[in-house]
Amino acid sequence: MNIRNMLLDNWGIKLVSLGLSVTLWFYVTSKGKTEMTLTVPLELRNVPLEMAVVGNVTGNVEVRVQGRERALRDIIKGEKVSGVLDLSLAKVGENLVRISPDDIRRPPGVTIMHLSPAEIRVKLEPLVRKTFRLQPVLHGAPAAGYRLAKITVTPPRITVEGPESLMRALERLQTMPIDIQDASESVTMEPKIDYQGQPVKLLDKNIVVHISIRRTGT
Numbered sequence: 001m002n003i004r005n006m007l008l009d010n011w012g013i014k015l016v017s018l019g020l021s022v023t024l025w026f027y028v029t030s031k032g033k034t035e036m037t038l039t040v041p042l043e044l045r046n047v048p049l050e051m052a053v054v055g056n057v058t059g060n061v062e063v064r065v066q067g068r069e070r071a072l073r074d075i076i077k078g079e080k081v082s083g084v085l086d087l088s089l090a091k092v093g094e095n096l097v098r099i100s101p102d103d104i105r106r107p108p109g110v111t112i113m114h115l116s117p118a119e120i121r122v123k124l125e126p127l128v129r130k131t132f133r134l135q136p137v138l139h140g141a142p143a144a145g146y147r148l149a150k151i152t153v154t155p156p157r158i159t160v161e162g163p164e165s166l167m168r169a170l171e172r173l174q175t176m177p178i179d180i181q182d183a184s185e186s187v188t189m190e191p192k193i194d195y196q197g198q199p200v201k202l203l204d205k206n207i208v209v210h211i212s213i214r215r216t217g218t
């Protein structure tokens with residue numbers, strides 16, 4: 001009997017047998033496995049130098065995972081699953097960055113079945129530096145018989161850095177209110193800076209405000 005006859009002889013039975021074998025293989029390999037859906041935190045990595053992320057970026061992705069029950073139990077108990085969004089190839093402006101299963105860190109033996117969303121929009125802007133004269137903001141007034149004599153800021157000018165659009169909107173830089181209510185002596189302090197809610201970075205250190213309080217008439 002030649003090979004062709006061997007293959008075609010009782011082909012119906014052989015086809016059924018093949019189907020049963022494939023079904024059995026899937027059953028054996030998937031036995032003990034289950035699926036679950038997770039909300040996974042997304043971390044931004046490799047932001048290009050001299051650039052900053054602006055606007056709202058999706059902080060989580062929905063991930064459906066499959067694995068043996070033991071591995072999924074470990075996830076439920078706290079074994080971390082996290083996503084990493086690589087921005088090393090991102091450019092200035094709007095970027096549509098795709099997330100793949102390889103970007104999801106998970107325990108061994110856990111398979112990513114589905115991701116949502118599969119793409120994340122990220123906007124990048126150049127980092128810009130701007131120099132200001134820091135304006136101290138005072139609250140209250142010296143004690144009776146005393147007066148405000150002088151305010152000195154060291155260094156006199158300070159530099160901040162932030163995304164281009166935010167720096168354009170930042171027209172002045174001042175301190176949070178400094179309380180001098182009923183003060184009868186001079187005050188020297190490191191002030192807190194009012195960034196007007198903007199995510200900018202102060203590049204200078206050791207900033208000091210000296211408020212000179214003197215007796216009235218001196």
